[in-house]
Amino acid sequence: MRFVAIALVSALALNGCIKETAHYASDKMVRDVAYVHDGPPRISLYTMVNNESGAGAHSALVINASQRVIFDPAGTIKHDVFIEQDDVLYGATPSVLEFYTRAHARKTHHVVI
Numbered sequence: 001m002r003f004v005a006i007a008l009v010s011a012l013a014l015n016g017c018i019k020e021t022a023h024y025a026s027d028k029m030v031r032d033v034a035y036v037h038d039g040p041p042r043i044s045l046y047t048m049v050n051n052e053s054g055a056g057a058h059s060a061l062v063i064n065a066s067q068r069v070i071f072d073p074a075g076t077i078k079h080d081v082f083i084e085q086d087d088v089l090y091g092a093t094p095s096v097l098e099f100y101t102r103a104h105a106r107k108t109h110h111v112v113i
Contacts, residue, residue: 025083033091037068048104068092
């Protein structure tokens with residue numbers, strides 16, 4: 001019983017850490033921006049590499065299946081072109097994907113696909 005009480009208190013405490021952002025899209029927004037790429041099903045790993053150390057700094061998956069999305073669990077990129085829900089960026093059109101890549105490629109980092 002004590003274990004259950006501790007687990008419940010821990011779960012409630014962690015729930016307080018969850019912050020819903022203004023960029024969290026509704027299900028309707030996600031449906032409205034769905035983009036279906038005509039290429040074959042594919043998963044591509046995008047790694048942002050530090051130019052100085054050569055270390056991988058951040059990775060994301062571009063998934064081309066029933067629609068093309070970007071799974072970006074550690075991402076902090078925010079812009080009106082990104083429709084985000086649960087670490088997934090929807091509506092990954094060619095121009096959105098190019099913007100995403102360019103936003104990560106800068107003086108300190110380059111993108112390896």
